[in-house]
Amino acid sequence: MKMKKIALSFYLFFFFLTGSIATAQVVGIQEIGKYQSGDVLEDNEHWVEVIKGDMPLVLSVPHGGRFKDEQIPDRDCPELGRVVKGIDMNTKELALAMQEYFYAHYKKRPYVVIANLSRSKVDQNRAIELATCNDPIGTKAWNSYHSAVTAVIADAKQYGKIFFVDVHGHGHKVQRLELGYGLTTKQLTLAYNRKNTVKMPPTSSLENYLTQGGKRDFYDMLFGEYAFGTLLEKNGVRATPSLQDPYPQEGEAFFAGGHITRKFTAADFPDVFGMQIEFNFKGMRDTDANRQKFAAVFAKTYWEFIQHI
DSSP states (O other): OOOOEEOOOOEEEEEEEEEEEEEEEEOOOOOGGGTTTTTTTTTTSSEEEOOOOSEEEEEEEOOOOOBBOSSOOOOOOGSSSSSOOOOOOTHHHHHHHHHHHHHHHHSOOEEEEEEBBOOOOOOOOOHHHHHHHTHHHHHHHHHHHEEEEHHHHHHHHSSSEEEEEEEEOOOOOOOSEEEEESHHHHHHHHHHTTTTTTSGGGGGGTTTHTTTTTSSOOHHHHSSTTOOHHHHHTTTTOEESSSOOOSSTTTOOOOOOOOOHHHHHHHHTTTTEEEEEOSSSTTTTSHHHHHHHHHHHHHHHHHHHHHHO
């Protein structure tokens, strides 16, 4: 099925509170339910792109954009926190390869939400103040992305509980996938040794799964035979946490998961669980052939994972 690109002229109303009054801000993508799987939707400013899917899998790609919209100044607000501007190279292309593989082999498509706007303008994986440096147009762009994810989740839940993957790229020395469940290296180490695990699940991106009748427990979802990382390893891709590589060793860098993963797997989105995946570049994101190779591994891993949880 050929994907059809649609520029949207209708509205998504993103609601926020000002005192006790709810105000609607026009930010772009809405009424996704009217469209067909494979349709490509954009906001009017071309900041955000959504490819409609037809299965309960959502891929978010916040740092793969190259569009440097000159109406938004480059972010420069170190007083609010660390300002990172670099692109996660080829993460958009990787997510598209993953979606295309699902359709080619299973006639199903994940939903994909892509930030085409450069991270130098807005960092979608930060809280809004640091993400935009309080620029008003940047704030609109941040709302556009987050509202698009919200709309996608609302549409995707018709297919079941949603597995959410926030797609990123790392440049760390150890060449493996880093699965971010909102748990630090220290927490993963404790969890693997079955210490303090009662307090961890509510802070993790697995909490909705665990509280809504999932048949695997917290330990199994991180380190068990059918944990996502364990299955990736079994299928030839290094990943931590997993049964084979349960936690980063001392001195090894690790990204635990960021704002998007925490936000969209929290209690406000009870049908969603998942993770942030940080991909190494070489062998994963660097060439079209490697992206397609990983797409096949991801699809195989996904179906095995869903079957057993």
